[in-house]
Amino acid sequence: MLLFSLKPHCKLTFLVLLLWVSLLVGSNSGVELDESLTYIWPLPSEFTSGNQTLTVDPALSLSVLGKGGYSEILKEGFERYKKIIFKHASGISLFQKLRGIRSVYDISELRIIVNSDSEELQLGVDESYALFVAKNDGKSIVGEATIEANTVYGALRGLETFSQLCAFNYETKSVQIYKAPWYIKDNPRFAFRGLLLDTSRHYLPIDVIKQIIESMSYAKLNVLHWHIIDEESFPLEVPSYPKLWNGAYTKWERYTVEDASEIVSFAKMRGIHVMAEVDVPGHAESWGAGYPDLWPSSSCREPLDISKNFTFELISGILSDIRKIFPFELFHLGGDEVHTDCWTSTPHIKQWLNDHNMTAKDAYQYFVLKAQEIAISKDWTPVNWEETFNSFPSKLNPRTVVHNWLGPGVCPKAVAKGFKCIFSNQGAWYLDHLDVPWNQVYSAEPLEGINNVSEQNLVLGGEVCMWGETADASNVQQTIWPRAAAAAERLWSKREALSVRNITSTILPRYHYFRCLLNRRGVQAAPATNFYARRPPTGPGSCYEQ
Secondary structure (H helix, E strand, O other), rough: OOHHHHOOHHHHHHHHHHHHHHHHHHHHHOOOOOOOOOOOOOOOOOOEOOEEEEEEEEEEEEEEEOOOOOOHHHHHHHHHHHHHHHOOOOOOOHHHHHHHHOOOEEEEEEEEOOOOOOOOOOOOOOEEEEEEEEOOOOOOOOOOOEEOOHHHHHHHHHHHHHHHHHHEEEEOEEEEEEEEEEEEEEOOOOOOEEEEOOOOOOOHHHHHHHHHHHHHOOOOOOOEEEEEEOOOOOOOOOOOOOOOOOOOOOOOOOEOOOHHHHHHHHOOOOOOEEEEOOOOOOOOHHHHHHHHOOOEOOOOOOOOOOOOOHHHHHHHHHHHHOOOOOOOOOOOOOOOOOHHHHHHHHHHHHHHHOOOOOOOHHHHHHHHHHHHHHHHHHHOOOEEEEEHHHHHHOOOOOOOOOEEOOOOOOHHHHHOOOOOOOEEEHHHHHHHOOOOOHHHHHOOOOOOOOOOOHOOEEEEEEEEEEEEOOOOOOOOHHHOOOOOHHHHHHHHHHHHOOOOOOOHOOOOOHHHHHHHHHHOOOOOOOOOOOOOOOOOEEEOOHHHHH
């Protein structure tokens, strides 16, 4: 009746609108998930599932056992994941609440057993866990959902997996677990699963860094490689040398000691290490804004002046100050892209080289090794970019961890000489390379070319690198995600499980699903299959198809 009461031109408009809506609805049949696939990311080591659907109580309670069951890390982790799982309000009606009618749920309690009370977070900490989810068998008041882990950090990984099993049903307005019962036994393939974050090229506020750390935990990444300073800016406070952060872009784009400590603490609560980097002797022009004597000259500003004792005293002071902040055993000393022209063209350094009978290459080696000695004296294991290994492998401290980036083939050479190695081949795992597609990131293999088991064990893992020249707070998350997740599964899951012929049909739907999970959790993950990463969608469509 309403249609015929409208004026003629309004009738036409209304009919066109109805036709457009019907065409839109008719053309959108919805995206159907392939039920044969397992939508847990990264894929667990071992698992079995069934065909039951279980309901989860929105008042889900925590029961703890074991020596580590009363850890604050665990308690906070449970509350964090509970908010994620029950993001939507439950479908309990006001009538039910008033009448005191209580819905019956299959899972009302999550039992977590943590065998160790140690909260020490160092490389290789046990992150394994077992997860069991099954329907109430009638003998127990509550349903069965149990996580067992040797450490609290394994329990956190189990909580992430449990949260991914839980899905909100919009029709029943309840949280459900599909394909139960679940039996999962899981552990990471590599101990080091990292993301480099560059806060020198663009300053990132504390809250943004925390958001990135939070999102890392969803993909079970466990090392934030914090590239804090570089030639463009020096935003970190160093109490022993207070003029260093004169090299910050502005007085508002800085990190206090307390800021840095807060980031480390925030990361630890999520089982994530923070590996700091102070890149020497190159990439250090910003240091001279506060201490110009560090420059070879006012017109030739890097590498750092090798001829002055003050240079190494200052490096030692920096490392002493930040050792109090960063407990992780690995410390990155950079050592890449060192162009020595300023050394050979500045008269007083040229004289120093002659006095010490050194070439520029000798001086580069001297500087790197002296910086390594300083780091080791602070009880750190030094990590260096691969140029140091490529230039003087026999001279490097045997504890050195070689960080690959220039291309494939370096880790095989490094481990063959007994060095540990981190894989970050720029052709696949540099996230600022926007034209690298997801499948290329996914297929990159840290152990490629390494067949000896003892040498394979020297590969600590790998990291994707978010260099900041073209990324700031406005776009960093969509540059990181979802491609970082492709590397995360490579680093966590069994190699055999990922070696599939047709990743478009077996991996891509799961990758789409995880990207949408990130979006649901508030992470600005870009469309999965864009030609250029971080670009917005090219048109309307489902998250699960973009």
